[in-house]
Amino acid sequence: MGDQRSRGQLITFEGLEKVGKSTQIRHLSVWLRSQGYSVTVVREPGGTMLGETLRGMLLHTVQIHSPHAEFLLFAAARAELVATVIAPAMAEGHIVIVDRFADSSVAYQGFGRGLDVKWITMVNQQVMQGIEPDVTFWLRGPSFARGEDNMERQDEQFFARVEQGYLALAQANPTRWQIIDSQRPVEVVGQDIQSILHHMWSEH
Template sequence: MSADRGLWITLEGGDGTGKTTQAVLLAEWLRDGGREVLRTREPGGSEVGVLIRDIVLHHRGDVAPRAEALLYAADRAHHVATVVRPALERGDVVIQDRYLDSSVAYQGAGRILDPVEVRELSLWAAEGALPDLTVLLDLDPAEARCRLDSADKPFDRLEAEREEFHARVRDAFLGLAAAEPERFLVVDAAQDPESIASAVRERVAALLG
């Protein structure tokens, strides 16, 4: 693995698709190969982001869809400027749970806002920054809900949405991947974790040369 440049990898997909598990496995593999790794997430990857995360995911009252989209964009602007860019400039590999594709899927398709406007807002907030690789863990929403139920923890505001909401989110993610095949790796998240991790490692190894 070449250690002379940073690499930015984002993990996307519906709730319950195994993003955290894959982030852990990928980070361990990269560290074993001698890379410096930063794991982060949106929202909540910075001190400011932790406050925003509490509002968008755990606030008990309603949050207007456009306000929600703006809060995610605000988190993204601060996170990219203060966490992601400095890590990449150090040559680290950044493994990030969710980025702007989640906003397009959840606020665009899920909340039925204009997905183009949502994407443009995020790109403006992040000064046009896009990851080197986006891993989309694709899973039927019904199976994902079963996984969330078995975790025996309270649902956040997005996890608690109805089945049709999550179906729109999944379709949006798949549409984004189809539009940018050079950036996306779509993996069947119904596979066992090690099979998924192997597919991800193969793509990352190619990027690292």
């Protein structure tokens, strides 16, 4: 595998609820560390004191009625995460793995809630400080999975719109986006992800 230790990498995982992102991120981080890489794993919203506080509000404790307010809270958590965790870790040569990143806002608040995608993209560009994912794994599974938190309780039409958002993002940037069928055995999905990274890095 090519030597990625000299510069940071940003790997993001996207997808609807309950498609196995957390499991695959855990497996990938273990594998990368076994290969000798320094790995930082974070989630959105979260990863900082502010982010975890906002996560509790957004997903559990507060019913947010304004889609604009919802997005701006996600953006605030993202800004803090980039400034205090992601950017410093990448500067030290870490591979940073993020469970959801800026693309989630385009899919969920843009396509899902109907906010202006150009505005979301503009705000994201400000808070991301020029950092872009090197690769995004879209774990594509069932189009609807009802759960317990505020986001998971949305209806089937909402998740269908989010899925269309992800599809539009993937089609617009097929080099960065890797679409993974998450409905296969966990080990097979994990091997696919490892193979893609091995192929990408061996070319550099």
